Amino acid sequence: MNLDELKEKIKAAGVIGAGGAGFPTHMKLAPDIDTVVVNAAECEPLLYTDFTIMQQYMDKVAAGAEAVCQALGAGRVVIGMKEHTAAKLMLEDGAKVGRLSSVKLMPDVYPMGDEIVLIYQTLGRVVPPGQLPSSVGVVVINVETAYNVNNSVSGIPVTEKWITVGGDIPSPAVFRVPVNCNVKDVFKAAGITVPEGHVVLDGGPAMGNIINPDAAVVTKKTKSLLILPDNIPAVIAKLIPASRMIIRTPSACCQCFHCTEICPRYLLGYPLEPHKTLRAAGIEMTEHPEDLRTASLCSGCGVCTLMACCQGVSPSVIMAEVKKNLRAKKIGYRASESTVPNIERDNRLVPVDSFKKHIGVDKFDRAAPYKGKLKVKQSIYKLMLSQHAGKPSVPVVKAGDGVSPGQMVARADSGISAALHTPVGGRVSAVTGSHIEITVSEVG
Template identity: 35%
Template sequence: MNIIEKIAKAGVVGAGGAGFPTHVKYDCEAEYLIINGAECEPLLQTDKFLMREFAAEILEAIVMVAENIGAQKIVFATKKKYTKEIACLEKIIAEKNYKNIELFLMDSYYPAGDEQILVYEVTERIVPEGGIPLQVGVVVTNVGTLYNSYRAVKDLPVTDKYVSVLGEVNDPRIIQVPLGTSVKDCIAAAGGSTINDYAVIVGGPMMGTNLVGSEIDQAVITKTDGAIIVVPRNNFVIERNKQSIEHIKNKAKAACIQCSLCTEYCPRYLIGHELEPHRIMRALSYNEDAEVLKEAQICCECGICELYACPMGLSPRLVNVYFKNKIKEKFESSQDQLKAHPMRDYRKIPTARQTARLDLDKYDHQALAETLKVDVKEVKIPLKQHIGAPAVFNLEKGAVVKKGELLAAAKADSLSVNIHASLDAQIVEVNDQYIKLKAKDEVVS
């Protein structure tokens, strides 16, 4: 069984983003392999932990993946300020004589970890609008994905996740939990919340999922979740993202002053893409059928336009998301050649400044306690933890499974991945959304 087959069998997906099936991404040829160790969003620390604790495993996986795709250049991109992590990587690179792995050190700005921004920073090549890095000869992969790929080659499926739990918790820390562990159990493992009326951000504060009330009770950890940030319910980020689309549209029609700052700071616009959010906001006010609205399809939803740039407190990102879902016709660029904006280097947003804008700076550089492996008695494992089709359940309710056993198989001929049991347990509930497991001694017959 080759590396692609083993990664597919283990159910590896992109650990730092939308969950693209890794066996599909790595089944190609590319000139560059770029490793994303930049931890894109403010406050996140899980990738730093992985680089410190599993540098040898990650670097071994890099060598295997680079050989598989025929990469001529291997570039490990991370931030200059990650001095401990860089030292760990350099130590293994020297010991193993990995001379062909180049470290590329970046300033701390947002969104440094966006894969298209990484491609431009490292190669000065611009990924086409609506395209992928492979179109310019590049594969970008996250350190968490590489760690899982290393384990896959050792015949270990993806069953657990390392998660940073921080913010308004008594004991901020990295935890290792079985997939399907409830967010509430994760918060409890970090000593519980310091406040009663709290909300949760799963992922980063710019692009993560915001949860309040009963949403918190239902949420579980998936293959793509790397952080839980507990914040006050009235935090700026939470309030902004809970607006209805009608309120957002009415507010935009009434208050947009066409200052164009949303466009001038847009990372896609700055690498030459034909995306101008201020024009979309103008079209929203006058003509929702305007041709310019198709540009919304190439928005990366980084949130800079609404959480940093707009002086009127409007939400161009959420407007773009609205039109992404509404307009089915594919965006087609009118540009023959893409060229980065000459002011790009002067419009990079320092991460610390972005964190302060979000009213989250009190949690910046929050010290995390020693890693804790969390044992739980019940998990709810989603059948869809990735881009593409849900996995297909292939057992029966009541079946007893071992940790690592295949629960649901990747759907054939589609972007799908295998799902494995994360506990030694019994299947107690099944539907088209998830499989619930309970430890055998917890099941009441």
């Protein structure tokens, strides 16, 4: 299949990055790529989603990545995977899992799934600051994305999501659930009650967001639903409002530099120094332009907040605020050359075992077995038109229309956008600016 044909199939199936920002996958495929890297790092603690997909369908993951590889005319697929994951899957460094695909083992450190870190760890290439992976001949796709690409080749759209349901619950598990099903109905079907004094995260303990389980839905980007106590460091850091942190920072930050010393992107030689950005934040952009501009290089991994700061400052929160302001002003940092990693890098990587203890989730890390498709019973689905990067999907159905499972209900808009399919059959009961509501014909 040539590149245009594959892009069309991926676009028609509504495939987006299944973890992270949810960038539409067909938009990622550009010429001059020599290597497809599959992100199998499963970076955050407590998550077993990608591990389970590989355990069940490694052949489909490799086939999806190889379809991309062949369409791009790239020579190889490198699957970047942690050593312990590979051991459980009985794979070793260089193991062939497809005609073009081999495994590259990586240490169990956080955040190995940051694609800039992943590319360096798997290929030894440093993406120039502010540039895309394509600048070093690489495209990165997540395990579940590769699985979805393989489905798209057979005309199967994205209507299911693989998720880990875990944290402080008796039996963590991995399930397949319908896209945009209600979180509360997932918990009901799984027999889970959220205990008093706990929060629910969409995502991992470091980068996940606190959600309201009574109102939230599982999106195409959801990798996990974690139930965690609200008094552990990972959650406390999320509960402090950014506005309060911004006021506190100038008096609390002692400029010790620890946040910078441990920053994974600083360690790759990026000109990203959170202690300097914190010092400059709140000052006019013209006074320290570089210290603010380089905040656009921050991945939001949270290591600086969760592992470095002993003054109760949350550098990653401030970085996110500065980034937001930069984006609004269309300002960013971009270099043309690769940087040179810090010679201390290997000594400063954060082992996941210490990370888990430090953020208070070690006691909740139990293997989450695969329990198959969860029978979620709900009578109304709200299919979100914006659950990917870029422009919202454009509805192609109207109120009153009958729909069947897998039918496209919204197409991709021009530019960066993605299509949307209904996971259930029924009748369209409403089309709004934010969602398409489907009343299910047969619940359960």
